Every structure is written in C-alpha cells, then in structure tokens.
Amino acid sequence: MGRKRLQESADGRPTVHTVAARAGVSIASASRVLNGVGGSPETVRKVRAAAAEVGYVPNAIARSLQSQRTGLVALAVEDIGNPVYVAMMRAIEAVVASSGRQLVVHATGGRIDNETALLRRLANRYVDGMIISPIRVTDDHLGALVGSPVPVVVIGQLGADAPVDNVRTDSRRGVALAVDHLLATGRRRIGFVNGPLDTVPGAARDAGFRAALARHGIHLDENLVEVGDFQYAAGRAAAVQLLARASPDALLCANDLIAVGALHALLAAGRRVPEDVALVGMDDTELAQMMFPQLSSVSLGSAERGRRAAELLLQRIADPTLPPRREQVPPSLAVRASSGATLPAARPSADPLDGPRAPTPTHPSSEGVTA
Amino acid sequence: MGRKRLQESADGRPTVHTVAARAGVSIASASRVLNGVGGSPETVRKVRAAAAEVGYVPNAIARSLQSQRTGLVALAVEDIGNPVYVAMMRAIEAVVASSGRQLVVHATGGRIDNETALLRRLANRYVDGMIISPIRVTDDHLGALVGSPVPVVVIGQLGADAPVDNVRTDSRRGVALAVDHLLATGRRRIGFVNGPLDTVPGAARDAGFRAALARHGIHLDENLVEVGDFQYAAGRAAAVQLLARASPDALLCANDLIAVGALHALLAAGRRVPEDVALVGMDDTELAQMMFPQLSSVSLGSAERGRRAAELLLQRIADPTLPPRREQVPPSLAVRASSGATLPAARPSADPLDGPRAPTPTHPSSEGVTA
DNA sequence: CAGACTCCCGGAAACGTTTACAGCGATCGG
DNA sequence: CCGATCGCTGTAAACGTTTCCGGGAGTCTG
Secondary structure, three states: OOOOOOOEOOOOOEOHHHHHHHHOOOHHHHHHHHOOOOOOHHHHHHHHHHHHHHOOOOOHHHHHHHHOOOOEEEEEEOOOOOHHHHHHHHHHHHHHHHOOOEEEEEEOOOOHHHHHHHHHHHOOOOOOEEEEEOOOOOHHHHHHHHOOOOOEEEEOOOOOOOOOEEEEEOHHHHHHHHHHHHHHOOOOOEEEEEOOOOOHHHHHHHHHHHHHHHHOOOOOOHHHEEEOOOOHHHHHHHHHHHHHHOOOOEEEEOOHHHHHHHHHHHHHOOOOOOOOOEEEEEOOOHHHHHOOOOOEEEEOOHHHHHHHHHHHHHHHHHOOOOOOOEEEEOOEEEEOHHHOOOOOOOOOOOOOOOOOOOOOOOOOOOOOEEO | OOOOOOOEOOOOOEOHHHHHHHHOOOHHHHHHHHOOOOOOHHHHHHHHHHHHHHOOOOOHHHHHHHHOOOOEEEEEEOOOOOHHHHHHHHHHHHHHHHOOOEEEEEEOOOOHHHHHHHHHHHOOOOOOEEEEEOOOOOHHHHHHHHOOOOOEEEEOOOOOOOOOEEEEEOHHHHHHHHHHHHHHOOOOOEEEEEOOOOOHHHHHHHHHHHHHHHHOOOOOOHHHEEEOOOOHHHHHHHHHHHHHHOOOOEEEEOOHHHHHHHHHHHHHOOOOOOOOOEEEEEOOOHHHHHOOOOOEEEEOOHHHHHHHHHHHHHHHHHOOOOOOOEEEEOOEEEEOHHHOOOOOOOOOOOOOOOOOOOOOOOOOOOOOEEO
16 A cells, blocks of 8 residues: 555655645645735635644755756865865855855865766756866866756866856965065075975966076075875975984974974974974964964965955856956965074075065064065 | 746756657656666667757756755865865765765854754754754754654764764863873963853863863963853964963863963964973864974864764664764874973872873973873 | 567656746725 | 626746657667
8 A cells, every 4th residue: 555646755755745735735734825926815824734733845956947046055175074175165154145155075085086976966056056176187187077957167277268156366476475584584494395286276386486596596405395195294294304314593494383383394394394304384273373383384265265266156156157357365474483584694685576475573472474 | 938848947048848758758767767777778878868868967956855965975064274174074075975965064053053053054954963962052953853753863963862963072071181291291370372262162162271270270260261262263362361460381272262362472472382381272173284293182082073973873864763873082282393392390190080191201202102 | 469568758747846827806086 | 777897816828958668770680
C-alpha cells in the first residue's frame, strides 16, 4: 500500500498538495497563502492551520527551479584557516546579506581538481553567483569560469584578457613597500620567505622582491631566500633554515601565517624582534596584531577586495550582460612594533620609489601606521 | 519574438531539450548519454557533439528536484575566525568528501535569528544534511531542529531530552583538568577569563571553574574573574582589567582566542609567562602552538567531535529512521611552555580528582604533553 | 523459421513549486 | 436593475531533469 499520490513527497513529508487537501482548497490557493499573497481571511485561516498541523516546510529546491534563483552566493577559498580569507569573507558576507541573500563558503584545499569540480557543481545553479579566489590558475579554470552558468567574480591576478570580473591588488608593489621600509630603517640583509613559486601570489611576490632589491642596486644573496608553502609550519621551518645558513637583519614573509611561524623561530632562537631581526608579514590580517610584538604587515586590502568583489557580483547578477570589469585595490604598509626600530647604523638612502613613504617611528609602537 | 519553446531555458542557456533537438534524438536518450548510461555509439557521438557545441551544462537544481538529493552538506558555525571551527571543519570535510559529497560552511555570526533563518533556509532541502554548532540554544532552535526536513547533527551541549543527534564534550571536566594542573604546579591565585554567561559553553565553564575550586576548598576571589566574549580583543582587555585589580599567578581562559589576547596583555605589561603568570587556554587550536611561548590548552577534541558528527550525519542520511544518538568526547589537557614551570613554592596536594593527572615538567617544553 | 531475448529508443510521468489564465459570485455605479 | 469591476478561486502549464514503460529492430536458439 503506497502513500496517496499527489499528497505527500517521496519520503513522506507534507507538500503543498498535502496542505491544500487538508485545508480543502486548491494548491494554487495554498501556495498563495503560504507566500502571503492574496487569499480570503477564511482561506488564509484554513491553510495556515493545515500547514501547521502537518508541519509543512516548503521545498526550496522546487521553489528555486521555478523561480530560477536560490538566494545563495558561494565563496570558494583555498584555505579557510588563513585569516586573510576570514577578513574577505566577513566583508563579502556583509554585502551579500544586504541583498537578502546568504553566503556559503567552500574550502578547496588547493586541490586544483577539487576547485574545478566545485565550479562545475556549485556553479550549476546551486547558487546565484560565486566569488572565487584561486591561487593557481590553469586554462581549465578559465574555461570553467567563462563557461559558468552563473556569474563568477575572481579575486586575485588573472590573465589580462580573461573575460571575467576581477578584483586584484598589486602584490609586487606591496613587496616593494616592505623592502623600501626595511631599507629605510637601516636593514641591509633582508631575508625572504615565500610560498610556492608556481602559485600566482608566490610568483608575484618573488618577482616583486627581486625587482625591489634591484631597484636599490642590492645584490640578492640566494641564501636569504626560502620557499615553502603559505602555512605557519613552513614559515617556522624556513626561518630555522634561513637562520642556520645566513644572518638576516630582517625577514619579509609572503603572508602573515608564514610571518608568525618565523616569529616563533626567531624568538625560540633567542633573536630579539625587532632589535636583531625586523619582521614584516603580508596580508595584514588580525593575526598580525595578535602577536607580541605586533607584526608589521603589507595590507593587500583583503576586506576591501572582498567588498568590491561582492558588489561586482551583485551587479552582474542583476544584469548579466555587463561587460567584464576589473578593479584594483592598492596595497599599503602597516608599520608596527616588529619592524618599528631604526637600526643605529641606519643612513637614509635616496628614495627611488614614487609615492608615499612609510613613517619610521624610532620606538616600537603598538598602533599600526598605514603608509 | 520569443525563444523557441522547450528548446532553451528562460535565460537562454541550453537545456537537455536543446541538446536532444540538435542531436536529433529524444530528451530521454540525451539524458541517458549525458549520464553515461546506455546509448548506441552513434547516439552517444551525436549527443556528445551537440552538448559540446551548445556548451550544455546540466542544471543541478532540476536534477536535485528529481533525485531528492543535492550532494551537499552544510556546516553552520558561530564565528569562522575562530580556529576551533577550522579544525572541526577540516575533520568534517574529510568525512563528507569520502561520501562523495561537498561541504559548505556558513557563519551565523552569533545572531540568533540568523541561525534559525539559516536552518529554515538551507535545511529546506538545499542540502542533504547539516551540522550545527550553536553557542546559544533556545526553544526556537530546538523547534527548528526537530522540525527540520533534513537530518541535523548538533555539536555542543543540548538539553538532555532533545531528540537530536548530538556530539558533545565535557567542558566542565576540561576546566577541572586545567585547574588541577595549575594547582599542582603551585599556582594559588588563578584568574579566569570567560565568555558570556548566557552561552552554553560560557555557563559550563563558569560552573566548572567554581566547582573545581570548591573541590579543592579554595575560596574564589571574584576579582579574579572576568567576562567578555570569546574573542581576542575581549581576552586582551579582560586581562588588562584583571591585572589592574588583582595579582593572579595563573590565568585560565575560556578559549584560545582569549588566551592569546591575555598573553599579549601579560607580555605588554612586562609579566613573564610562565614564570610570573601561567597561562592556559581552551580548545587546543593550532593558534595555541603558534604562540611563543606555546600555550597550554584544554583539548575539547574539536576535530574528533567534527569527525564523529559527520559520521553520525552520514549514517542518518542513509537511514533517517535511526533513533537519536549522543556521543561524548572526553577532554584532555595539553601542557606546554605557558604553564610548564612548577613554582618554587609548590607543594603537591592530595588529588581529589579521579582519573589521570597532567604531568608537570619542571622546564617549559615546546612539545605539548597530553594528559 | 518461430519465438525469446537483448538492446536501444521515444513518449510521458514524475519531482514540488509558482503563476498565467479564466471562471465565478458579489459589489458597485449609473 | 443591468453591466462593469473586483476579489477570490481552481485548472493547468511551466521550471529542467531523470526514469518507467512500451515498442521496434536485430540476434540468437532450438
């Protein structure tokens, strides 16, 4: 003996048919009442009662199929443990929520197949739009992006001709800010702990670091460069290596997680920060300010990038015919205690970099100064 | 002039009808080929070609409506910036992925209306199941939980009679472990920085702390207790307050974020950790090990709780008729440098707590020891 | 060569909702 | 008092997919 046809769903849950039948009205009337449009007082009463009795809860999937929208926006990031994405997420969430939608987050874990699979899966209409911040970009990616049935906005560097909405920063320039600051405060042997060179940010930071040194006419000692991944453990290990084979008086780290790892290694090795070694991170996450001493960090405007990306996405959802747009958020440098002290031997050098300079407080301050 | 009926979707994208028409076959055949079941070689070729030509991508919503499953599992947490949830998420993700599903995360931001709204929205079939870790639980919550059309597993304390799958820990006992450890290493004036008392974990930790002191016959100086929220800034501020009006020789913090804030305040005030003040956090997140000195922390088995919750959820998705189950993960204490030193004045006291004791290394060690 | 079996195909019915449309009685204006 | 208007209702057609089922062609077996 089966359930009554057209009365309840396959798993026995009530549908609008159930409610309508119980209330003695048509499904159209039931639906109208449940959506709060129309209906005579009597009908409203009956339908409400029936819905409550059977514990009706609408099937959002069916509704979405009909209405062609889900009210969801997805954010796909590499590593949800990285506070930089937390900052982005909060900014995005605020914008998305203001449009009455909800944000869902997915961590891709850097597995590239996972990322394209995600695009194909979530993007296939499960969400109204999606923001993705990949650290590696392949042709496969791009194909999936442009072929996506739902609007996609990319945060991060992308090929110049990619016809995709894109919000980026200039991390090369960000690295330059940090290098200039360190040189200006008298540091001469600047170590550099980077992430993988086959990632977009890793490559950009490497290029930026070399260019900045070259601009100052400084020869780069390769012993001062270490590459790991973008995690804490790698930063700590890299700093240990680096200290063992060279004697940096400053350390620039490709993100704050690495910098925190390096800080641990430095303190554990008995080096004082910033007196012996100055330390600068990147991303300017809340983590940087949690440390003692607080870490100087290059802000790549993650919250701002998130906010702008969300706005671009909402605009495109509203009007999918918009041409691809690209926005750029300028980097800035937050100088804090970890690089605040000017070395005694510091002699100011000519400044070949156009644009504003970071102030160089003589004493470590616990407040960040943005250059 | 409208689009051809039954050929492409409302927004002009190809549907299975488009592909079928182009390939000169029925939609049934097209669907079969696209799903890789059946079809003559010739049909397969034609359909594949047609699909490629028009750039067909299946509509997952429609598919889900038909198949009654979405392949998605949701995790709803309070604050995605808290590393304890990152650990949970990773554990859950691993289990969920092994079942061929994808995990999506949603941050509720602690806004309670948001949380129930989320339940009503995501749970209404957008996902196959959901794991939620609320810090405040109201009757409204419970109602939404039991009335949910999709399986729900709750991580955290819940009313004893709530008919919902539940994975919990015993945070009162966790607090006791920390208090015992601190007392055993000679600390006598233990400060306590807690989160809001109207949250489930806040209340439990408060009760646990008072009970533990009472069990040792120690009078609690209320000046040693401070309440904020579960964030870094609150922990830092609370520690400042606490140092100003009392002189603790140890600080127990309700989670690691608070503990990191307290560490900052202590170091900034010139106190040595652990020599002057021992510090113990809770949740044993990766953050605890990132600090220098590394923080002792009460592990509440977050990864394990996540793993178990995911398993419970998958079981329930497979068989929704299962009775509600409840699992408990025991807390343990990871002793690290921040509380490693035994005070000179320490005199071992009788141990009124049954169960294992934390070892008390005489020197701070950088490796955690789990009691 | 008849029958059974296999394989492939197309028509059509779901899945659960929203909504265009038409019908109906009651109200209102002239 | 009659026709137009209005509010409410129910029927049915979507949304895009999967899948049951029946039919037709071809192959194998006895």
